Amino acid sequence: MAGLVPAIRVLRIEKTRDQAVPADIYLNVAVGGVLTGLVYGLMALGLSVIFGVVRVVNFAHGEMMTLAMYIAITLFTAFHLDPLVMLVPIASVMFVFGYVVQVRLINPFITRPDYMQFLLLVAVGIIIVNGLLIAFGPDVKSVQVSYAFDSFQVGPLIIDATKLYAAIAAIVVSAALFAFFRYTRHGTAIRACADNYTGALVVGLDVKQFYALTFGLGAACVGAAGVMLLLIVDVTPALGPAYTLLAFVIVITGGLGSMPGALLGGVLIGLTEAMAGLLFTPSAKSMFAFAILVLVLLLRPEGIMGKRAA
């Protein structure tokens, strides 16, 4: 038998760390990391918006994203509705969900100690995970859209079509959110509530109503991010906690409460993970993301774009 096998050689395991990696691979990996990071950024943006205004740390953030992903999967499975087409309707549903959660559950806890808010949202997260487990089971689920395997080639650069669509959608949604806070009366009022709670009450703003609006917007953001992430990753009910942690890493890196910081943090983490995987070892991708977090906490505890405490 050995005679039939051409060019038989003794197998060697070569250490190839010193082998030259083509430059286009760096480019491809970097672009992929930035695109993924933009979607991460949008997800974290919701967390940052909620904390920045309501001062509640949403420990059910990843779980809320998973909920949106399952809504998208259900619509795709039942009616073949493309997740990108359903982005706005699902974000709207998540807005209502967030609004109701804030009004019914969180508002009564606003003046209570932090640990109570913390436990409340952890409980909400656990309920969502277990509810999804009961409804959908533990199987990995995904959507098979017609463009699932598409990519665009621009010279040596190969861009994953789904990541590109998701990143564009992330930019559009983020821009809309920035515009809302900057140019609308409601946005200005929400910023006023965030800047000075007592002052907002004094001038007659319905602060709790604006809190609910903000939580709804944060939920809509994370819902939109979930729909986009569904094009990139498969989903299980247990996915949520990992993304809650990731969102925390991103917003703490970018600056808790800072919207541009969340987007920047997302891109930074996405890019760091991608390049660390290429330059060192893929197993250590998360380690590098956490290393960035530790560095930021040491050198700039308020985050890259966070405001220094007075």
Added chain:
Amino acid sequence: MPRNKQTYQTRRRFNTGFASALLAAGIAPFNVGRAQGAALKVGVLLPRSGYQAGIGQDCQRGVDIATGVLKDLGLPSLQFINADTESNVDVARSRAEQLIGEGAQLLVGAFDSGQSSAIAQVAEQKGIPFVINIAAAPPITEQGYKFVFRNFPTAPMILRDAFIDQKEIFAAVGAAPKSVVFLAENDTFGVAMQKAIPGILPKFDMPYTILDTISYDPTARDLSVEVSRAKATGAEALLVVSRLNDAILLTRELIKQRWTPVMILSMGPGWYEDQYLKTLGKFSDGPLSFAPWYDPNKKLSKALDAALAKVHPGVNLNTNHVYTFEALLIAADAYKRAGSSNPQALADAIRATNITDNSSIGPGIQFDAKGQNDKILGGGIQNRNGKLITVAPGAASNGKPEWPLMPYNKRA
């Protein structure tokens, strides 16, 4: 109001009660014989949720078909107590303790080496037999355990057979890759395989060189960097040790990054799983998996195939079903021979197992002094049009290998 006679003890009542007690004590020695008529309580531990949920639930299909097939084989019935390890070692340990507490007389599981190691410690400590369905890390049967048995090859055995089968296929198609890049997930199984390679490869004059070894997290949700890095090595073929989710992710990335290796040579699960075939459709065709497999020509394999088609129509019989079933076959066979559910008697009976009309490739099921079935052989399987064809070894094959992999962009 008349006095209630029931409240008084009479001589007649005392004598009746005493006689009943004597009768009960008299038949006590026959309890063992009665236990033979009762079903053996088997705790089945599988990762039914978490990142291994897909495979864990696939293993469950082996449990689903067991009752009918065991009955047809004339073996005693088993009562299953299911538990979910949640793809987590610590949960596996606590669930094993819980099952034993609930009366499980024998444990079966747990697909994963790390989880199986944890369960083995509990089983040994409690003196309850544990039959491993799928787990390849060698240390599990190197601890001197008396209650732990494995009807599944160790990582070195899998590798040995994988390389033998690969060479057989290369010879059959008259071609072989000159270089490969090794992608391996870094859980207990993956690391065991990575460690085993340097010791085993020099013994097999393989035609290829490994250009790079890329290790990754099996729970990763994006493997684009891993595939980019693999592609950058310029290797002709992929050598992979993966699970289901990462096998799907790797394939997606290969397509998106427009790279079709000459062949994908998988030395673990994932690529032959039903969910892989269904999720990827036409893109699932072609990869060769070298894994512990079943002999499609054996009588029991045909019976299992028929039973699976009845219970789970459209699902291909695979390693998960066969080895989970065989673990239960070992339990039922031992229970029959032991004539008791006594743990020590069951363990002794399992140690003396000699099942020759089994399903997996090889001469049958026997255990060595360490509790390891060291006679199992691996097989080479190729995905074709949503079906799994055994292409090696020749004696257990039902088709010829196709080479090379059809480019992903040319699949109709």
